Amino acid sequence: MIVFEELKWKNFLSTGNKFNVINLNDKKTNLIVGTNGMGKSTILDAITFVLFNKPFRKINMPQLVNSVNNRDCLVEITCTIGPNSYKIVRGIKPKVFEVWENGNMLQQDAAIKDYQEHLENHILKMNYKAFTQIVVIGNATYQPFMKLSPNDRRNIVETFLDIDIFTKMNSLLKSRITETKEKINDVSYKYDLSHEKIKMAQTILSNSEESIQKKIDENNSQIEKKEVAIAVKNKQIEDLNEEITAIVFNQDQTNKVQEKINKLNEYLTTFKTKKKSAEKEINFLEANDSCGTCKQIIDPDFKEKNLTEKKESVSKLDGVIKQAQDEISKANTTLTNYLENLQEIKERKSQIDRTKIDLDYLQKDVDRIIKENTSLLKEKKDNLEKNKEEYQLLVDENQKLSDNRDLLLSEQHLHSIAAVLLKDDGIKTKIIRYYLPVMNKLINKYLHLLDFYINYSLDENFEEKVKTPSRDSFTYNSFSEGEKLRVDLAILFAWREIAKSKNSTNTNLLLLDEIFDSSLDNSGIDDFLRILDALTEDTNVFVISHKGDSLFDKFTNVIRFEKVNGFSKIM
Numbered sequence: 001m002i003v004f005e006e007l008k009w010k011n012f013l014s015t016g017n018k019f020n021v022i023n024l025n026d027k028k029t030n031l032i033v034g035t036n037g038m039g040k041s042t043i044l045d046a047i048t049f050v051l052f053n054k055p056f057r058k059i060n061m062p063q064l065v066n067s068v069n070n071r072d073c074l075v076e077i078t079c080t081i082g083p084n085s086y087k088i089v090r091g092i093k094p095k096v097f098e099v100w101e102n103g104n105m106l107q108q109d110a111a112i113k114d115y116q117e118h119l120e121n122h123i124l125k126m127n128y129k130a131f132t133q134i135v136v137i138g139n140a141t142y143q144p145f146m147k148l149s150p151n152d153r154r155n156i157v158e159t160f161l162d163i164d165i166f167t168k169m170n171s172l173l174k175s176r177i178t179e180t181k182e183k184i185n186d187v188s189y190k191y192d193l194s195h196e197k198i199k200m201a202q203t204i205l206s207n208s209e210e211s212i213q214k215k216i217d218e219n220n221s222q223i224e225k226k227e228v229a230i231a232v233k234n235k236q237i238e239d240l241n242e243e244i245t246a247i248v249f250n251q252d253q254t255n256k257v258q259e260k261i262n263k264l265n266e267y268l269t270t271f272k273t274k275k276k277s278a279e280k281e282i283n284f285l286e287a288n289d290s291c292g293t294c295k296q297i298i299d300p301d302f303k304e305k306n307l308t309e310k311k312e313s314v315s316k317l318d319g320v321i322k323q324a325q326d327e328i329s330k331a332n333t334t335l336t337n338y339l340e341n342l343q344e345i346k347e348r349k350s351q352i353d354r355t356k357i358d359l360d361y362l363q364k365d366v367d368r369i370i371k372e373n374t375s376l377l378k379e380k381k382d383n384l385e386k387n388k389e390e391y392q393l394l395v396d397e398n399q400k401l402s403d404n405r406d407l408l409l410s411e412q413h414l415h416s417i418a419a420v421l422l423k424d425d426g427i428k429t430k431i432i433r434y435y436l437p438v439m440n441k442l443i444n445k446y447l448h449l450l451d452f453y454i455n456y457s458l459d460e461n462f463e464e465k466v467k468t469p470s471r472d473s474f475t476y477n478s479f480s481e482g483e484k485l486r487v488d489l490a491i492l493f494a495w496r497e498i499a500k501s502k503n504s505t506n507t508n509l510l511l512l513d514e515i516f517d518s519s520l521d522n523s524g525i526d527d528f529l530r531i532l533d534a535l536t537e538d539t540n541v542f543v544i545s546h547k548g549d550s551l552f553d554k555f556t557n558v559i560r561f562e563k564v565n566g567f568s569k570i571m
Helices: 042-052 112-124 128-134 150-160 164-287 300-422 427-449 481-502 522-534 548-554
Strands: 002-010 020-023 029-033 073-081 084-092 096-101 136-138 455-458 464-467 509-513 540-544 557-564 567-570
Touching: 002 042, 020 567, 029 548, 042 073, 042 084, 042 112, 042 128, 042 136, 042 509, 042 540, 096 112, 128 136, 128 150, 128 481, 136 481, 150 427, 164 300, 427 455, 427 481, 427 522, 481 522
Parallel strands: 029 540, 029 557, 136 509, 509 540
Antiparallel strands: 002 020, 002 073, 073 084, 084 096, 455 464, 557 567
């Protein structure tokens, strides 16, 4: 409950540089009197200005400043809400707006507008429209509940039923829904992008593997070809070596033939020497009959015999020599052939050397290609592991995005459910339906107390249904001004009673401006005063009137406004 305690103002409208002060929580019923223009209604403007930064009457903000002093316009109000005490200060020239809680001024970290919203939403828990429906009623600019639009009626009722929180929640929910939708769109975009990255990574991985494998296959094909060439070269070397082996066998024969020739030449030389010696002896014997050394006569028979033997020996030696020469000739032919084979050996060895060089080049190529394949296989493995890691990171990221999207979609689903509950025809309507019979009962209760016997009810859209005892149907606008005022008062008291039961918009203060001076007749005034007497002890009523002494005895306290030196002052 809000218990307003004290209101004071200076340099406000017709009030001068000294504070006018009213205790708002002293007397149960208070009558504010004074002739026209004395500043009675200033209290209404002061209290709505300090609380909501707007006067009750249609007055421009600069006009609120006293035109004589033209500065230091200031209004202060104190109240208690639960265990906390508050002082609210607002001024013009200079601009002032302060909210004090338990002696400490609240920090204005945000803009003034937000500061005002904090005051209304978190401290007062009531806005201007609600305040003017349960606290203030007057002739000046007061707009009765039934003259408000259905939407405004609903908002006011929601305020003192404490269900305007659902409207605020719905507003926040709409913001959340928009935010969640944007998040879903963002996450969906990132998810689709991540999915494309995964597909791209798969393609890159596949292409990389295919490219490397293609190169490995090409290398393996080259290896096979070169291994075939190596096998051919090895066979060539093997064949050449076999040919050399065969030729080397003949080399042994060459040596034997050379040895034979050498022996034959030795024999030939010996035979030729013997032949020459025999021919020398034959020539000597034929030319001489005596010994050339001892001079003795050679026996003719001996001579003839020796000649015959020597000639026979020469003839034999000629045959042997001829045979030896033939053998040597044959051996030389054989040797020539063997020497030609030695050239073939050299050529074969040269071919082997050349083939070995080719074979070495081939083997080096094979080794190089095998090394390249090993490197390619390692690259393939490394790329595979690297791409697998990157792929897994992408998959993990994609999964997180998917989970986040699912979470947001779930949140969106919950939001949609909440939106159904929070919309006007949702939970708020159910609560209003629950309270409508109570509202209508209270309205009719106060109508009867005001001696106005009709059946007045509001529907879910806060449209009125009126039936008279004669069962004729009426509307609010079809009533007289006095009857309308009775309806307005009945609704006011009904709202206050409902607000009191809800506590959040409950307050001790009730301000009534000139209701006795307009449409209420004497009977209506008496009925109204009976209602005021029936109000609880924690209600402080302030009635503004210029009827004067006729009402003094009906109130516990009278507050008189007068003009002193041109300034309104409480006497």
